[in-house]
Every structure is written in structure tokens, then in C-alpha cells.
Amino acid sequence: xxxxxxxxxxxxxxxxxxxxLMLRGSWQHRAPALAAxxxxxxxxxxxxxxxxxAYNLTMPAEHLHADLVGLLHACGVDVGTAExxxxxxxxxxxxxxxxxxxxxxxxxxxxxxxxxxxxxxxxKALDLVGxxxxxxxxxxxxxxxxxxxxxxxxxPRIVLSDAAVRELSPExxxxxxxxxxxxxxxxxxxxxAAMEAFHSVFRWLxxxxxxxxxxxxxxxxxxxxxxxxxxxxxxxxTAMYEMASARTPKGALAAAGQTVLIRLQRILGxxxxxxxxxxxxxxxVVVAMPLLPLLVxxxxxxx
Amino acid sequence: MRRLGDLEAxxxxxxxxxxxxxxxxxxxxxxxxxxxxxxxxxxxVTNILYNKGWLLRGKQGRAWLxxxxxxxxAYAAALMEDGLGESKDRPAALVxxxxxxxxxxxxxxxxxxxxxxxxxKAES
Numbered sequence: 040x041x042x043x044x045x046x047x048x049x050x051x052x053x054x055x056x057x058x059x060l061m062l063r064g065s066w067q068h069r070a071p072a073l074a075a076x077x078x079x080x081x082x083x084x085x086x087x088x089x090x091x092x093a094y095n096l097t098m099p100a101e102h103l104h105a106d107l108v109g110l111l112h113a114c115g116v117d118v119g120t121a122e123x124x125x126x127x128x129x130x131x132x133x134x135x136x137x138x139x140x141x142x143x144x145x146x147x148x149x150x151x152x153x154x155x156x157x158x159x160x161x162x163k164a165l166d167l168v169g170x171x172x173x174x175x176x177x178x179x180x181x182x183x184x185x186x187x188x189x190x191x192x193x194x195p196r197i198v199l200s201d202a203a204v205r206e207l208s209p210e211x212x213x214x215x216x217x218x219x220x221x222x223x224x225x226x227x228x229x230x231x232a233a234m235e236a237f238h239s240v241f242r243w244l245x246x247x248x249x250x251x252x253x254x255x256x257x258x259x260x261x262x263x264x265x266x267x268x269x270x271x272x273x274x275x276x277t278a279m280y281e282m283a284s285a286r287t288p289k290g291a292l293a294a295a296g297q298t299v300l301i302r303l304q305r306i307l308g309x310x311x312x313x314x315x316x317x318x319x320x321x322x323x324v325v326v327a328m329p330l331l332p333l334l335v336x337x338x339x340x341x342x
Numbered sequence: 343m344r345r346l347g348d349l350e351a352x353x354x355x356x357x358x359x360x361x362x363x364x365x366x367x368x369x370x371x372x373x374x375x376x377x378x379x380x381x382x383x384x385x386x387v388t389n390i391l392y393n394k395g396w397l398l399r400g401k402q403g404r405a406w407l408x409x410x411x412x413x414x415x416a417y418a419a420a421l422m423e424d425g426l427g428e429s430k431d432r433p434a435a436l437v438x439x440x441x442x443x444x445x446x447x448x449x450x451x452x453x454x455x456x457x458x459x460x461x462x463k464a465e466s
Contacts, residue, residue, distance in 0.1 A: 161424065166347055167354050167396070168417040180418040200422060 043095040045335045050088035054241070057081050058249040066321075067253075068305050070313035071260035073321050075230065078250040078257070080328040082237045085246055086143055088332040090136040095336065097132040139240075147236035154232055158190045165196060172204075175216060179204055185281050189219040191228040203282065211278035214270035221265035227258045259302055267306070276306045349379070349387045354396065358414040363400070363407035 061067070061081070067074035169178035175197075182200035185207060190196045197219045204212065222228070234254045238247040266275050279299055356369055370384045388408060391397045399406045412420075 161421065163347070164417065164421055167351050168414055168421060180422060181415050182418050182422045186422060198421075 042336050043092065046088060046092040046095055046332060049332055049335055050085060050092050053081055053085045053088060054244050054246045058246045061253070062249060066313055066317055067257065068260060068301075069311060070318060070321070071257040071264065073313070073318065073325070075254055075257040075261070076325050077321060077328075078254055079230065079233065080325045081246055082234070082250050084328040084332060085241070085244070086139070086237070087329060088335075089241075090139050091332050091336040093135040093139060094132055097128060097135055142240050143236060146240050147233055150235045150239070151229070151232045154228065155192060158192055162190055162194060162196055165190070165198060169198065172199075175199065175204070175212070177216060187215045187219060187282060189222050191223045191226065195223040197223070207278055207281060208274075210270060210274045211281070214266045214275045215278050215282070217266040217269060218262045218275070221262035222258070225258070225261065225265075227262070230254060230258060256301060260305065263302055263306060272306050272310075276303055279303055279306070349383070350391055353384065353388055353391060354410065354414075357397070357408060357410050363402075363409045365402075365405045365407055367405070369408075 058081070061074075061077065165178050165180070169180045171177075172179050177197040177199050179199050179201050183202050184200060185203035186200040187203055188198050190198070197216060199212075199215075203215070207215065231254060234247075234251040238251045241247040263275065280303065282299075352373060353369055356372055357364055366381065366385045366388050369388070370379060370381050373379050373384065388397065392399055392408065396411060397408045398411055399408050401407070
């Protein structure tokens with residue numbers, strides 16, 4: 040049996056249809072960590088599906104070279120129209136999937152390393168310019184708008200403007216610090232780097248675009264929820280409102296910015312936790328999704 | 343053990359606070375009020391700061407006088423605004439935000455802002 044059509048269909052569904060289904064409904068904002076996991080699962084599932092599709096289409100035994108050339112043309116790759124010889128097809132069968140895997144790995148390494156270099160440079164300057172506050176365990180910079188951000192990674196820093204220290208109440212400040220701490224403790228920057236990497240390999244893909252945007256927003260919500268564990272909704276919402284006027288450095292996770300609008304509405308709106316049944320079924324999907332393309336490619340009954 | 347970066351911060355801190363050109367000798371003497379540090383160490387680190395572009399220097403007699411290239415506030419603002427492009431239309435975003443809230447949400451925000459206002463008053 041040739042699994043290629045099924046694989047193509049599955050991969051296309053994950054890449055083009057799934058993101059639109061994911062953007063609908065309201066459960067995502069009630070269970071942001073779970074929703075972020077689903078986006079990552081979709082990305083992994085798409086990557087595996089694309090790799091297996093490439094392998095299936097390039098298998099020398101399947102006489103599918105024409106399909107492959109068509110597919111590569113669709114991706115904007117010109118492979119020429121030379122007669123296929125079996126040796127080359129075999130090399131392609133291994134080479135194309137390997138190239139996809141390597142592109143993803145290299146892209147992740149590139150984004151992670153570049154972000155770390157930016158953070159390191161930023162941190163060195165911070166340590167010269169800012170004053171470390173032992174009481175807040177944060178670096179305070181002289182700046183006239185209330186603002187906060189964190190530099191995650193191996194040697195993390197939470198940065199506050201002195202205006203934030205001056206103008207926010209102690210409770211508000213504590214909520215903001217808790218939010219930034221959640222980003223650092225949760226290693227959120229790695230998830231963002233992964234989505235950035237996925238996006239730069241599959242730039243044209245709706246899944247990649249939405250997954251990158253949604254992950255950033257959902258991780259902010261995860262950090263909000265962490266702050267809400269020990270602080271009231273009023274305190275966090277007003278602190279965010281104060282800081283919505285501030286701006287934050289690129290490559291840093293921010294407690295202010297565009298996404299603050301959606302997050303404020305969420306914090307102030309009626310709260311309802313995700314239903315356990317929903318939680319369970321979505322979690323099951325998260326586990327099963329990456330395995331699906333493998334099942335399609337190698338049906339157990341036909342092995 | 344102290345790191346090199348700590349001494350860099352101590353030197354920059356003094357030059358920013360004094361707000362005037364100063365020699366390595368003055369910096370060493372000031373640091374020595376709190377802890378012992380060798381003149382050559384401070385000189386080396388000051389030279390590093392000069393080479394990194396944090397300090398300017400000019401000769402006065404036989405000694406170099408060092409000044410920060412920019413004020414602490416200017417560096418801080420640059421750090422804070424690093425990568426500003428992301429929310430250029432900040433006031434517009436806020437208006438947009440309030441406009442897009444439902445009446446209940448607006449009421450909740452007003453209530454939250456009021457309750458924090460009361461707290462601030464009670465504290466002062």
C-alpha cells in the first residue's frame with residue numbers, strides 16, 4: 040500500500056486546517072498551558088508528517104518521482120527536469136527527510152543562540168547601568184515609565200524601571216515580579232525559540248504563523264495565572280494597566296505590550312476553570328498527535 | 343571572589359555619581375574607603391571600559407581623566423527601549439483596548455482601579 044496520499048492529506052490538515060480550529064472557541068484561554076502544548080504538538084506532528092511524506096514520495100520503488108518534482112515545485116524549489124536515476128532517487132529518499140529535520144534543528148539552534156547572545160550583551164550592560172535591589176531580587180533602571188521585563192536563561196534578570204518601583208503599590212510590584220519569575224522558572228524562552236525556529240523553516244504555513252503568535256500570548260497567560268495564585272485579580276490587572284504604557288526590549292518577555300489587551304480582559308472577565316473532561320481529552324490529543332503520522336505511514340496490520 | 347564585572351560597575355557608578363572627569367587615582371582612593379583594591383587592577387579595568395566604549399579620556403598633565411560617554415539615564419533609556427519597534431502606537435493601543443471592552447469589563451476595570459486608588463489614599 041502506498042501511504043503517500045494519506046500522509047499528504049494528514050500533513051495538509053495539520054498545517055492548514057488545524058490552526059483555524061485552534062483559533063476558534065474559548066477553552067484555550069481557560070487552559071493556556073494546555074493550549075500551548077497543543078500548538079507545539081501540532082508543530083511536531085506537522086514536522087513528522089512532512090518528513091514521512093517526503094520519504095514516501097521519494098521512495099525509489101514507488102515511481103513517484105514526478106510527484107516529488109511537483110511537490111518541490113510547489114515549495115518553490117527548482118530541481119530541474121533531468122531523468123531520474125535510481126541512485127539519485129535513493130539519495131533523495133533519505134536526503135530530503137534528513138534535510139527537513141536538519142533545517143528544523145539548525146533553525147532552533149540559530150534562534151536559541153542568537154537570542155542568548157542578545158540577552159548576554161543586554162545583561163552585561165544592565166549590570167553596569169542598573170542597581171541590583173536585594174529586596175526585590177531585581178535590577179532597577181532609572182526610567183520614567185513603569186515597566187518590567189525579564190531576561191530568561193542561565194543567568195536570569197528581572198528588570199524594573201524606578202518609576203515602577205515608585206508608582207506601583209508593593210502588592211502590584213509583587214504580582215509583576217511573580218509574573219516575570221514564572222517566565223524564567225517555566226523556561227518560556229525555549230518554547231518561543233522553538234516556535235520561532237518552526238516559523239522560519241515553514242514561513243508560508245498558517246500553522247507556523249499562528250503557533251508563534253499564540254504561543255507568545257498563551258505563555259503570558261500562564262505567567263498571569265501564576266501571579267494570580269498569590270495575588271488578587273484587581274492587583275494584577277491594575278499593575279498591568281499602569282504598565283501598558285511602557286515598552287519592552289526585543290528578545291525579552293514583557294509584562295506590557297499588545298497582548299496586554301487580551302490578557303486584561305481575561306483577568307477581569309468571569310473566571311471559569313477548564314472542565315476536567317475537556318482537559319483530559321485535549322491532553323490525550325496532545326499525546327496521540329505526534330504518533331498519528333507514524334501510524335498512517337506504517338499501518339501495523341500491513342507490516 | 344569578586345568578578346571583573348563588579349569592579350566595572352563600581353568604577354562606572356562613581357564616575358556617574360561624581361558627574362565630572364576623574365583620574366584612576368581618585369577612583370582607587372574612593373573604593374579603598376570600603377575595601378582594599380590595587381591601583382593597577384583599577385587601571386586595567388578602567389582601560390577595559392575605555393576600550394569597550396563606555397568611557398572617554400583626555401590627558402591632564404601626566405594623568406588620564408576619564409568621563410562616561412553617556413549618562414546613566416541615557417544608557418538606561420536605551421536598554422529599556424531596546425527593540426522599541428514592537429508597540430509604536432502605544433496610546434492608540436490603549437484607546438483600542440478600552441473601546442473593545444464590554445460594559446461589564448469596563449465596570450470591572452473601573453472598580454479595580456478605584457479599589458487600588460483607595461488603598462493608595464489609605465497608605466498616604
